[in-house]
Amino acid sequence: MTEARKQRLEELLADRALWGLEEGEQQELRHLLDEFGLDEQEALDSWETSTSLLTVAFLGNREENMPEGLAKTLETDALKHFLKNQSMSLEDVSNAIEPEEHKPRLTAVPASRPWASWLLTAAAVLLSAFLIADRFATETLPSLADQRSELVASATDLLRYDWSEGPSDLRGQPSGDVMWSDEQQSGFMTFRGLPANDKQSTQYQLWIFDKERDAAKPVDGGVFDIPAEGGEVIVPIEAKIDVREAFGFAVTVEEPGGVVVSEREHIVVLAGL
Amino acid sequence: MDTPSLTSVAAGNLGAMDSCLQAYGRVVWSLARRALASDEEAEDATQEIFLEVWKNAERFDPERGSEKTFILTIARRRLVDRLRRQGGRPGAEPLPDGDELVAVEERKSADLEDEVERVYAALAQLKPEQKLVLELCLIHGESHRAIGERIGMPLGTVKSHARRGLKRVRELLADCLPMSPGEVTP
Numbered sequence A: 001m002t003e004a005r006k007q008r009l010e011e012l013l014a015d016r017a018l019w020g021l022e023e024g025e026q027q028e029l030r031h032l033l034d035e036f037g038l039d040e041q042e043a044l045d046s047w048e049t050s051t052s053l054l055t056v057a058f059l060g061n062r063e064e065n066m067p068e069g070l071a072k073t074l075e076t077d078a079l080k081h082f083l084k085n086q087s088m089s090l091e092d093v094s095n096a097i098e099p100e101e102h103k104p105r106l107t108a109v110p111a112s113r114p115w116a117s118w119l120l121t122a123a124a125v126l127l128s129a130f131l132i133a134d135r136f137a138t139e140t141l142p143s144l145a146d147q148r149s150e151l152v153a154s155a156t157d158l159l160r161y162d163w164s165e166g167p168s169d170l171r172g173q174p175s176g177d178v179m180w181s182d183e184q185q186s187g188f189m190t191f192r193g194l195p196a197n198d199k200q201s202t203q204y205q206l207w208i209f210d211k212e213r214d215a216a217k218p219v220d221g222g223v224f225d226i227p228a229e230g231g232e233v234i235v236p237i238e239a240k241i242d243v244r245e246a247f248g249f250a251v252t253v254e255e256p257g258g259v260v261v262s263e264r265e266h267i268v269v270l271a272g273l
Numbered sequence B: 001m002d003t004p005s006l007t008s009v010a011a012g013n014l015g016a017m018d019s020c021l022q023a024y025g026r027v028v029w030s031l032a033r034r035a036l037a038s039d040e041e042a043e044d045a046t047q048e049i050f051l052e053v054w055k056n057a058e059r060f061d062p063e064r065g066s067e068k069t070f071i072l073t074i075a076r077r078r079l080v081d082r083l084r085r086q087g088g089r090p091g092a093e094p095l096p097d098g099d100e101l102v103a104v105e106e107r108k109s110a111d112l113e114d115e116v117e118r119v120y121a122a123l124a125q126l127k128p129e130q131k132l133v134l135e136l137c138l139i140h141g142e143s144h145r146a147i148g149e150r151i152g153m154p155l156g157t158v159k160s161h162a163r164r165g166l167k168r169v170r171e172l173l174a175d176c177l178p179m180s181p182g183e184v185t186p
Helices: A003-018 A023-035 A040-059 A068-097 A100-106 A112-139 A144-154 B005-010 B014-035 B039-059 B067-085 B098-109 B114-124 B128-138 B144-151 B155-172
Strands: A159-162 A175-181 A186-192 A203-210 A219-224 A233-236 A246-254 A267-271
Touching: A003 A023, A003 A040, A003 B128, A003 B155, A023 A040, A040 B014, A040 B067, A040 B114, A040 B128, A040 B155, A068 B014, A068 B039, A144 A175, A144 A186, A144 A233, A159 A246, A175 A246, A175 A267, A186 A246, B005 B014, B005 B039, B005 B067, B014 B039, B014 B067, B039 B067, B114 B155, B128 B144, B128 B155, B144 B155
Parallel strands: none
Antiparallel strands: A159 A175, A175 A186, A186 A233, A203 A219, A203 A246, A246 A267
16 A cells, blocks of 8 residues: 555545545546445445535524425425335235245135235225325424414413514514514514615624623524515524523524624614613 | 434434434525535525435445434535536625634633534634635535635645645544554554
């Protein structure tokens, strides 16, 4: 193993994980992996895991909510995938109901077998469909308004403030409230009159002031969008770290994805401060 | 979470798929949105990534890393493929300023899982130019050529910073990474 070839192998593995390789480079990588007796998939997994760990760190808490439409599409895709696999297993079930060793007995009534098999399969499919429908009915998340009502009903330490206007010119004519439970680490904001944001250039970001933390470093409560449709908008609070004793809230306008430390240039609403 | 979602997904649990979407949908979407040129494309990519996750769930081994890392590995692979098909993404987003790079280090103090804390610690040991090149590649999906043009750095230097930075991170995180027997160790 010459040092130069080992170094070239590492370069190619790094490039593959970061940017992908051209066909010629890919062939070179395979030759080098063979030369060093390495498993291609395991070597790639290892380097790709490195880039994934770095990606997690770079993204930090700049995660954004998915568009609602996409979230629903992904749920549908998941269901389709599930059903696809489910139908395969139903064939297995059908086969299990009618195992190979019983064939001689069944051949005695050949006309009935296809129907019996079809009926068993159809029954299993229908049963499965009912079970899935029931499962989805029970797993469907309640609306945000319902979740907020649930929080109001269940939290024994609920903090609730009306929004007051912040100093920024971007504030519009906001009203609404914010509620939070330290115990449940959950809360909701309600807005009316806060201008819709262009999510390509800005997002709103909530900051939660915690009595047990430095007031100069409020907790990131997540980024959110206000759609153009207007009306009342309910936004769940997604505190990135535990809030021990919340006492105030502020919403700022930031770059898409939010920031780690706000310049507080555009504070649009405040509560409890 | 006692049983990893992906283990349950592999076992055919529909509820686990939902848990997985809830837990990792945002991070995959955020990555796709930053790497790709339009929301529409990012949505397509996110769909594609999760289909790949469902298909490969049985490959997940909790002994070899976290679910998040597993899913992001699939996500990165799909995004790299997409970007290569397009011939690399033009530098469409503003260059991250110094604050963003500082911010990565500040996040060390947040209450995060051990694995990620260790990556933050490793990141803090990289040279600023290594971090910058890696962030532009991994988060903004930029090709080495686009990065070079954006920050006025020769192509070879861009690659060199990225490779050295990644290699250094692998050295610092050696025990977090899956290694095959006889692999070139960091």
